Amino acid sequence: MEENIVESRSIRTDASEVIVRWFGYIVISIFALSCLLPFLLILGTSFTTESAIKKFGFNFWPKEFSTFAYKIVFENPDIIVGSYIVTIAITVVGTAVGLFLVAMTGYALQRPDFGYRNGISFFIYFTTLFSGGLVPFYLLVTQYLSLKDNYMAVLLPGLLSPFLIIMMKSFVRSIPHAITESAKIDGAGDFTIFIRLILPMTTPALATIGLFIALGYWNEWYNSMLFLSPNMEYRPLQLFLYNVVTSADFVRNSAAASNVSLRDVPLESMKMATAVVATGPVIMFYPFVQRYFIKGITVGAVKG
Amino acid sequence: MEKVIQPAIQSKPRTESSGRLRRFWNNKTLLLMCLPAIAFFIVFAYLPMPGVYLAFIQYNYADGIFKSPFVAFDNFRFLVMNGDLWRLTFNTVAYNLVFIVLGNVLQIFVAILLNELRRKWFKKVAQTLMFLPHFISAVLIGLIAYNILSYDYGLLNHVLASFGMDPVKTYSNAAIWPFIIVFTFLWQSTGYGSIVYFAAIMGLDNEIIEASEIDGANAFQRIIYIIIPWLKPTFIILLLFSLGGILKGNFGLFYNLVGANNTQLYATTDIIETYVFRSLMTNFNFSIGSAVSLYQSVFGFVIVITANWLVKKASPENSLF
Numbered sequence: 001m002e003e004n005i006v007e008s009r010s011i012r013t014d015a016s017e018v019i020v021r022w023f024g025y026i027v028i029s030i031f032a033l034s035c036l037l038p039f040l041l042i043l044g045t046s047f048t049t050e051s052a053i054k055k056f057g058f059n060f061w062p063k064e065f066s067t068f069a070y071k072i073v074f075e076n077p078d079i080i081v082g083s084y085i086v087t088i089a090i091t092v093v094g095t096a097v098g099l100f101l102v103a104m105t106g107y108a109l110q111r112p113d114f115g116y117r118n119g120i121s122f123f124i125y126f127t128t129l130f131s132g133g134l135v136p137f138y139l140l141v142t143q144y145l146s147l148k149d150n151y152m153a154v155l156l157p158g159l160l161s162p163f164l165i166i167m168m169k170s171f172v173r174s175i176p177h178a179i180t181e182s183a184k185i186d187g188a189g190d191f192t193i194f195i196r197l198i199l200p201m202t203t204p205a206l207a208t209i210g211l212f213i214a215l216g217y218w219n220e221w222y223n224s225m226l227f228l229s230p231n232m233e234y235r236p237l238q239l240f241l242y243n244v245v246t247s248a249d250f251v252r253n254s255a256a257a258s259n260v261s262l263r264d265v266p267l268e269s270m271k272m273a274t275a276v277v278a279t280g281p282v283i284m285f286y287p288f289v290q291r292y293f294i295k296g297i298t299v300g301a302v303k304g
Numbered sequence: 305m306e307k308v309i310q311p312a313i314q315s316k317p318r319t320e321s322s323g324r325l326r327r328f329w330n331n332k333t334l335l336l337m338c339l340p341a342i343a344f345f346i347v348f349a350y351l352p353m354p355g356v357y358l359a360f361i362q363y364n365y366a367d368g369i370f371k372s373p374f375v376a377f378d379n380f381r382f383l384v385m386n387g388d389l390w391r392l393t394f395n396t397v398a399y400n401l402v403f404i405v406l407g408n409v410l411q412i413f414v415a416i417l418l419n420e421l422r423r424k425w426f427k428k429v430a431q432t433l434m435f436l437p438h439f440i441s442a443v444l445i446g447l448i449a450y451n452i453l454s455y456d457y458g459l460l461n462h463v464l465a466s467f468g469m470d471p472v473k474t475y476s477n478a479a480i481w482p483f484i485i486v487f488t489f490l491w492q493s494t495g496y497g498s499i500v501y502f503a504a505i506m507g508l509d510n511e512i513i514e515a516s517e518i519d520g521a522n523a524f525q526r527i528i529y530i531i532i533p534w535l536k537p538t539f540i541i542l543l544l545f546s547l548g549g550i551l552k553g554n555f556g557l558f559y560n561l562v563g564a565n566n567t568q569l570y571a572t573t574d575i576i577e578t579y580v581f582r583s584l585m586t587n588f589n590f591s592i593g594s595a596v597s598l599y600q601s602v603f604g605f606v607i608v609i610t611a612n613w614l615v616k617k618a619s620p621e622n623s624l625f
Contacts, residue, residue, distance in 0.1 A: 020524065023417070032429070036436070057456070057459065129605050131353070133597025136594065157348055190334050241447075
């Protein structure tokens, strides 16, 4: 955590220091390992033959190594590639549009000279206090907006959230209002100021908020499950994974296209292989961006 | 020049409506910039609100919203009489209380320990690993639990067997699920949640620590008498904020851990969100689902207001409104 590590202080090493430090290393090591191991369990099982799974159960290290599950997953790459494309498209479009809207709204609502800022802020914040509930929301999307089996039902509700707008507001607060004022004196309009001045000055904030939105879309499965029916050909990755994990029939059907008899479909290892394919790339990506998430939670956590 | 302009401005009649109009005109661009967000919240948050009317009718698909019979509070009466409302409230609140208390205590614990470590690379690697569970989808959490708990192949029974113990049928034993759910929640959220406390410790003035060392405080005393009291305000604020959401359940966690239709586990795992979801998607009982949601919204609202009032008393600058 770049900003946070205090360099070794001049500390006398007495017994208590040593005890606390060793205790810390041990506890943190155990906890950190416990966070990693389940992923290795999935990875290991995905490379295990079905017969070994039936005999020895799930294992970190394949007792009998096999790439059969992956072969079947990719035998018919259409489905998984289609899922990837759907998820990437929703994530990219949703993040771009959502980020722009969050930034624009957050900036406007943080302007001290904006006469309606309190009213609109409350209008947005109120939605976290009271909601119509799931059933009216479901009826709205399916019956009144007619978005059943439409990717828009996944894309649209994730664009904005009061939480992210509040986070943007607290980022913008650190930019002196004088910058906006002097640009106004020079004759710049509000929108121009936002695009030309504020956006370039808030890139770290935008990265943080953008990653929050992107992560939300990538892990999205709730709206997908509500609004996209199982017979859709290409479904977002997490919904696809959910179907694979929860329905043996679904796995058999998707394996049916390959030349494997239904009896031989490696049900268990296919679940794991699908999970690896659906999650792996993101986990690889994540250590490089985690500092932005840390910035987000430290800004957003206490206030709002 | 001045003499001419000055009276011209002053003599202009400043009625209420022209002031309002000017205010609108001066703010037009900023207002336009907020317009997409306003439209968004109108559509996705405010339009469904009148739908709480569903809670007061006996909705059936053929008659639609407007022709289904109005039953006033019958849906609520039904939920109270059959005990569902009490069970759901108890489960949701009890889980949240345990999540909040244990969660914060563990987060503080981890943050303090992290702060005591000296090796930079170790801290970095450990934090990266501890945050990992926060970034995966609820679906994957469910799969991980299945990997460990599955009766036939799960790691748990594998380990039990190697000690010569009998396998446990986790997925049909309601009594152990509170532990599983709490454990999973803590596993997923502790690392990420500890950041706030870790950052708070970083905000502690180094001179205070050094002064305490000069006075002869050892590591335990430093933690107990300096760091923990320093974290107390953060703890109280976070606690009060989370209390505001005590009626809101983590649907993804419960739904993916327990499974969609595992009725044997409902007694200990059914929360408001899963119940409403089931009334919508499985039982098609829209009115009952709406009634539970409305109950949740109204009481949630009261609780947030109360929590905010408490925050205001504890530290005015942190209150939400």
